[in-house]
Amino acid sequence: MAEAAAAASASGAQLDTDLPKAVIKRIVKTKLEALGEGNIQLHKDATLALAESAKVLINFLTVTSNDICKEKKRQTISADDVLQALEDLDFTDLVAPLQVALDAYRQATKEKTKKRAEANKKRKEREGPEATAGGEGGDAAAGQDQQRGAAGGGGEAGEEEEEEQQQQQEEDEAMDE
Amino acid sequence: MAAEPQLEVAVDDEHAEPEVASPSGGKDKESGLVLPLARVKKLIKSEPDVKVVSSEAIFLIGRAVELILDEMVARAHASMSRDARKALLYKDIANAVQGWEALDILGDAVPQKVLASTLMQQQKDKERQK
DSSP: OHHHHHHHHHTTOOOTTSOOHHHHHHHHHHHHHHTTOTTOEEOHHHHHHHHHHHHHHHHHHHHHHHHHHHHTTOSEEOHHHHHHHHHHTTOHHHHHHHHHHHHHHHHHHHHHHHHHHHHHHHHHHHHOTTTTHHHHHHHHHHHHHHHHHHHHOHHHHHHHHHHHHHHHHHHHHHHHO | OOOOOOOSOOOOOGGGSOOOOOTTTTOOTTTOOSSOHHHHHHHHHTSTTOOEEOHHHHHHHHHHHHHHHHHHHHHHHHHHHHTTOSEEOHHHHHHHHHTOGGGGGGTTSSOOOOOHHHHHHHHHHHHHHO
């Protein structure tokens, strides 16, 4: 498998662990437009260099965040671990804007969970208790999300979210069939 | 068009690509990220020592990288402007990396490229001095 990956990247083909060039280009274009320069040509090598940089940065941030998480003797890499990693890596200027982005993300996630809980509730009312046997688990998870969100703040909810979102998606898909 | 001494660089024809107008500006509706969240998660999980990552952390790593890329583009743009060019080249990215200490972690990912002829000349000069 390693040989296939090496061969693919040697031939210039994109690996499925690479970030799509189109996305990198979009990021560059948006930034250039914000700088008032809409008509700059972007050379291929420049795009590739940025894509590669992004990949290395993700890995480096991950490793640093993981180290911080382990130092705290915790199991799950949290948002706080990432913010601390950025400080440690000399990206202090990013911490404030990222905190804002994180707050917005938490807000959006709470609303999504609320909507899902409401949708589940309506479906239950429409279809009756037997048809939504799978929905029980979904409601419990959604209910927990709401309680945790209200009580503990985003940090707690964020940690468990990943597993629950996956469960919820699986349940949603099952119910749609 | 002025003839510029060009390195053999493959120029991507931007005009050939069909630009799909996206009302959200290419941003994911839920996370607000341009980078694909699933791909970011895949890269995070590919680290051997990593087990569980919260979705918030995945989002933050993605967003942090976007902001770093933004800054790299700004610095590359400055490098380009100093040369009075209208095209963003590899060397502009390399200059941006070089001038930003925090990006030392990129190591050899974006090295300064040297023309082979320059290296050969340096070699010749060294041998002449022996």
